Amino acid sequence: MINQLEIPAGMAGPEPVTIEARSFVVVGAGGVVLVDAGPPGSAAAIEAALARVGAAWSDVTDIVLTHRHFDHVGGLADAAALAPRATIHAGSDDAAEIPPVPGRTVRPLAEGDRVGELLVLLTPGHTPGHVSLLYEPASLVVIGDLVGSADEAAVFGPAPFTTDPSRNPPMAPRSPTPLPPSSGCSIPPRGIASVLR
Numbered sequence: 001m002i003n004q005l006e007i008p009a010g011m012a013g014p015e016p017v018t019i020e021a022r023s024f025v026v027v028g029a030g031g032v033v034l035v036d037a038g039p040p041g042s043a044a045a046i047e048a049a050l051a052r053v054g055a056a057w058s059d060v061t062d063i064v065l066t067h068r069h070f071d072h073v074g075g076l077a078d079a080a081a082l083a084p085r086a087t088i089h090a091g092s093d094d095a096a097e098i099p100p101v102p103g104r105t106v107r108p109l110a111e112g113d114r115v116g117e118l119l120v121l122l123t124p125g126h127t128p129g130h131v132s133l134l135y136e137p138a139s140l141v142v143i144g145d146l147v148g149s150a151d152e153a154a155v156f157g158p159a160p161f162t163t164d165p166s167r168n169p170p171m172a173p174r175s176p177t178p179l180p181p182s183s184g185c186s187i188p189p190r191g192i193a194s195v196l197r
Contacts, residue, residue, distance in 0.1 A: 003038050003045060003071075021071040024142055025049045026135060028116040031061030034079060034086070035118075035133060035142050042075035043082060057082040062115050065090040065106075066144025067127040068097040077101055089115055091122060094129025118142070125164055 007017040023046055024035040032055045034046065050056055060083035065073050068090065080088060080101045090098050092108035109131055113120040118133040123146045133142040 003042055019071075023049070023075075025053055025055070026116060026118060026133075026142075027053050027055060030116055032059045033062045033064060033116040033118060034060050034083070035064050036066055036072040036144070037063060037075040037079040039071050039074040040078070043078040046075070046079065047082075058085075060086045062086055063088045064109075064115050064118070064131070064133065065094070065098060066132070066142070067091065067130040068094040069127065069145065072144070073098055080104055091120075091124075091127075091129030091131040093124065094127050097127075097129075128164065 003021045003023075004018055007019060009016045011017075021038055022036070023038045023042060025046070026033040026035060032050065032053075038046065047057065050059070060079075063076070063079055063083065063086050065076070065088070076088070076099060080086065087107055088098070088101065088104055089107045089109050092110055095106045095108040098106045108129075109115070109120045111120060111122045115133070117137065118135055121132045121134055121141075123130050123132045123143070126145045130144055130146060132144060132146055134140075135142070
């Protein structure tokens with residue numbers, strides 16, 4: 001599911017920028033995992049994505065936030081209200097920065113944790129608690145904003161949105177195929193490079 005966001009001039013460069021913010025629905029034997037709640041107003045688009053896979057908000061067992069930025073957590077209050085039984089998760093170094101949802105807590109994630117069929121990989125740099133999620137049955141990685149795209153190539157996020165660029169892992173080829181980054185356009189196959197070792 002994709003939302004378009006308008007970034008005003010001066011925030012990501014001298015010109016205004018339009019980016020895509022993605023959320024993902026992962027269906028497993030134990031329920032549905034929503035990866036990233038998107039910006040405010042994302043609930044209808046997420047509901048449509050759930051319907052496309054034959055699910056509803058009542059099937060959502062977990063909400064995983066790849067990191068604490070607004071375009072990933074802005075829709076959390078709505079998602080949590082529509083999926084009241086879902087456990088909310090975020091990387092341990094970001095969990096305390098997630099906007100509070102009354103009556104709910106954010107479960108901190110560590111390297112190697114599992115949420116449904118997803119394996120948690122700590123990938124700090126963009127934010128201290130950024131996580132990526134490996135879906136081993138299909139060798140897919142949900143990379144959040146670990147990398148984005150510019151001119152059809154994988155790139156790390158712009159400095160204003162990256163907490164500690166020195167913690168970005170080195171880019172290296174890897175067998176799992178990254179899903180499109182959560183922000184930015186899709187990276188064509190010739191430009192895909194995984195940053196996960």
